[in-house]
Amino acid sequence: MNGPACCAGEPPAPARGARTAKVAPGAAGSRRAERWLLVGNPNAGKTTLFNLLTGGRREVANWPGSTVERATGRMRAGGREVEVVDLPGIYSLDALSEEERIARQALLDEAGRALVIVVADASRLERSLSLVLEVAEVAPAVVVALNMLDVARAEGQEVDAEALARELGLPVVPLVARRGEGVDRLVQRAAASLDELRRREGFAGRRDGGGSGASSGSPQAPEEEAFARAEARFLRVQAIVAAAVRRRRRRATPSERIDRWALHPLLGYPILAAVLAAVFELAFAASAPLSDEVGRLLDVAGSALARGLAAAGAPVWLGSLVRDGLLAGAGAVLAFVPYLAIFYLLQEALQDSGYMARAAVLVDRLMEAVGLHGKGFFALATAYGCNVPALSATRVLENPRDRIAHELVIPFLPCNARLGVLLVLTAAFFPRGGGALAFGGLMLLSLGVVAGLTALLRRTLLPREEAPLVMELPPYHVPTWRNVVLPALHHVRAFVSRIWRYLLWATLALWALSALPAGAAPAQSYAARLAGAVGILGAPWHLDGRLVLALLSGFVAKETTLGTLAILYGSAGAGGPVAALASSVSPLVGFAFLAMYMLYTPCLATVVTLREETGSARWAAFSVLLSLGVAGLTGALIEQLGALAGWAL
């Protein structure tokens, strides 16, 4: 028997001409805001449609008890106040992932009140329709937004919306969300459907939330029954597609042509390397001058303010408080902003274009080898820029356990700020060569820690989940301005509003330690006195109090480490603080210090973000303890082994 031809299925051609069911005149009346829920597969165009409907103004919170984003927005349509909800992208209502549970719950909670718009991807119609059928089982008012018609057409498929509506028994509105085509019609149709629902509900006086099927479990094998239902659903979908889709001769789509290169088993890798190099080059090249400029402006503003205060007769400490406390605190917050903005922009653009999914597939084998996942690759790579966006980039992993595994190892990858400090200090500790070797050793060490730790976590706390991660490869799209800039801005704003209090207080505390008592010489400051006291903490690693204090202050922000060391070692003699530092420890202890500096808890912002992204203070605390433990052990190990090998401590 001849098998099915590769990837070709040609259902009979129905009559053409896409027109929707007649639009009912929008029944005016109801004052209270109504709710429209957008449901659909990932990449079906929900967010694009959401932005069209709401003008891009989204309020983002988390769904209760989860870290999944809940995006809502408002729109007015012919005197109606509508709240639009962008539900997370899902393939089915099977409550396997958090996203599916949330979408399912939202549909059940709102059934009978809300209108559900299922965004169907016309170029991936079977999968979309399966979800449509599932949603229609639980929601009484459903409108299908048949999106991506341009893509479907380019792939040689004509979808007959009218036939589709007939087969489904639901209104279907053709749409090209990217170009805004069909949106007015969708709004009219949605409003009409909701009015109709209200009339029906009004007459019947009922409001039962649940639909049939979905929640009825058979006593012995609910699971097998669910599979049987899914099979039946897809069979029905096949029949519907056969009636509503006409397939012209299949051509290679633009995406397929790109993938011949991008997913080539050999050439795909140099291409990926080139893309990543370009992305990181752009990120650093564009953000470094911005960061410097922000720092310079704050310096200027701080000095001017301090001078003004002095002229007005204010005490010296007040000027110092403003300049080195408040404005330095603002600087600590703002220092993140250029990196974050650019990383989020690039990340969203890569995601939106579809290339991110290819990168995940290319590197998956490598990531799998250490117990991680291809989808987490970009998050890990991003961590070398800044750990904060890296942590939020793990959201693409749909299994919570996988996400936490990635989130726990990210802090062990040194961010740009840490790398900068490491470079300066490596040069200081190894003045007579060997610096490059030491630095390379540090980088390998961090990768080794990541691999070793994941292996350990996978065997203990976070065993691999049975459900595979979905690696869908959506067609390529040129990213749209709105889809990229809006989420990036949102991320940056959310970060700043979350973090500024912590960083400001922490910077003020550091200022108080180093600047008080007022008028005292640096050697008499509280910081210097504290250094004497905390020296005991560093004893097991042969670190003196000043190095311990540098580690402690580095917790606020890694950029401050060099500043702290400069203050503490500043008075220690000729050649400047760096030389003083280098002469105060042996290369072996210096190397151990660098390793500990690289591995211990990255910074306050990372911890706060960890808390946010894992959704639990427990995981954040665990991460802090883990990194302290790993850093301490590694430092001790390096010194022990080094001493055994005959190096001086």
Added chain:
Amino acid sequence: MDALIDGTQASGGALPSPRAGGGEPGRELPSLTDLRDGQSARVAAVVGGSGLRRRLAALGVLPGAVVCRRGSMPAGGPLLLEVRGALMALRRRDAEAVRVEGAGGR
């Protein structure tokens, strides 16, 4: 040609296992990993744990579906599969669970 529609009849394609008790139905069939790049076949059964089966079912990887193997990543990396008009990747150990019949095509 009309492979997708043909799938109707193939839905009951899982053969009873020859080894009573021990094996699941379909265990003896070849899996997606046995296909060559460019070959397609019809899913006969998905064996394995329920998490795996449920997630694959959500993507339409169910008995009767036609799957085309479009490529594979080197060194035992994931397989590229076209299922129900969409392209996706699946790790080999997961693809192992998808048992197929009627392999054909290029």
